[in-house]
Amino acid sequence: MKLGDVEKICQMIHSVIKLDIRFFDLDRKTHVQFVNHLFPVVLDTPESEFVPVMEILQQQPSYHSYHHVNNFGLEYIAVGVWENHSFQGCLLIGPFVSGFSILDLIKDAIADNKLPISERKHLEQFYQSLPVFSTTECESIGAMIINLCEHGLIEAKQTVSTIPKPTVNRLFSKTGIEENTRIIEHRYQHQNKLMNAISKGDKVAVNYLTHSNSFILTFSDRIPGSPIRSAKNISFTSNTLFRLAAERSGVHPVYLHNISERFAILIERTTTLPKLEKLTILMANEYCDLVNTFSTGQFSLIVKKAVDYIQLHLEEDLTLKHIAEQIHVNPSHLSRKFKVETQMTVTNFIQHKRVEEAKLYLRRGSISITDIAFMLGFNDLNYFSRVFKKWTSLTPSQYVKTELW
Known part of the structure; x- marks a missing residue:
């Protein structure tokens, strides 16, 4: 199959099923x-991770x-590209997941691969952005791509119907403009109320506002004849506005970037x-x-920097002196401001x-208490147990029994 045909097939697959797709040749070079x-x-x-995948395809x-499926639970579908019974390379489609609990998958990935615990939120957002496919859907995707590659590419043409132009009623048009002005004013008032609620973390107000007025349906006429595209554009705008609202409250850019990318x-x-409305x-x-x-x-700049550093480096050896050095302040001054x-x-x-992070992993039940302690920066299991009991009135073992039973 010609490289140009491979590229067109990849483009079609990507545009229809919205999955990442790559074409590797025998030299592991990415052409598409x-x-x-x-x-x-x-x-x-x-990319060397996929060399065994290519070797398996060559033998089939x-x-x-x-x-x-790789070590992180990320899944891919691979299909060989052949020409005159000669293997030319492979199409790799993914990543996706197949119905696992996202939180369980993240916990396993962190524990099995000894990843930093502070990456949990980033990983959660990334895994939630992935499509979920059943076994049947995976088989169907593989079969569809094989058929495209096996039978070659046919250049398709499309005929589009013409839409008759409507006649304009001038009186109705004037009334419509006045009505449209009132609608637009209401929409922007509603939008500002929602941004304000998000910046305060007020979920009651957020749920009231999002259910009382539909952004998707009321804004879906901006591109005539293409309501889905219009609604997507408004959703992208909402994503940006919600990010700015959260930024007002002092959320660190790292968290904002990850959630914004995922929703895009x-x-x-x-x-x-x-579905767009939901x-x-x-x-x-x-x-x-x-x-x-x-x-x-709600914090001063010094305390904000300290809190951000702690949350982004939770698994490291954190001390007042170390944190103060990283944010370039006097330890005593930081200690006083932080406490106040x-x-x-x-x-x-x-x-x-x-301890809050430890609770998430203990509820999972499949990771040992010792591993959880080390993941969270505790080098002494007894010390971890004492700290955990201080905040929960239970030892880690007692907490597990309470949650699982």
Whole structure:
């Protein structure tokens, strides 16, 4: 098959099923790629990972696809590209997941690959942006791509029907303009109320506002004849506005970037107005959750920097002196300011954040208490147990029994 045909096939697949797709030749060179997903640094893998995949495809007939799952639980479908019974390379489609619990998948990936615990939120957002396919859907995708590659590419042409132009009623048009002005004013008032609610982390107000007026349906006429494209454009705008609202509250740019990228991908992948409406409501709620979890807008600049550093380096050996050095302030001054503004000492704040993370992993039940302690920066299991009991009144073992039973 010609490289030009391979590129066109990749483009068609990417535009229809919204999956990343690449073509590797026998020398592992990437000739074609259509990619939406930005991998977190900790998950970035070299292309050599897929060499065994190519070797397996070479040993199979041309009508075979291969379902690959890597160490991080990311899944791919690989299909060989052949010409005159000679293997030319492979198409790699993915990543995606196949119905696993996202939180469980992240916990396993962190524990099995010894990833930094502070990456949990970034990984959660990344995995949630991935499509979920059943076994049947995976097989269908593989079969579709094999048939495209096996039978060659046919250049298709499209005939488009003409739409008759409507007659204009001038009196109705004038009335419509006045009505449209009132609608626009209402929309922007509503938008500002929603942004204000998100910046405060007020989920009650957010849910009331998102359910009382539909952004998707009322804005879906901006591109005549293309309501889906119009709705997507408004969803992209909402994503930006919600990000700015969360930024007002002092959420660190790292968290904002990851959630914004994830929703941009999900918006483009959504294909119906009801789903876009649900996605916009979900988006508003998740930005609100982000504010409630990571907001530092109520703190002075010094304390904000300290809190951000702690949350982004939770698994490291954190001390007051080390944090003060990283943000270039006097340790005593930081200690006084931190206690006044957070009502906790720096040490207690670190312990509290680590215990909250530990609860997530203990509820999973598949990771040992020792591994959880080390993942969270505790080098002594007994010390971890004492800290955990201080904040929960239970030892880690007792907490597990309570949650699982």
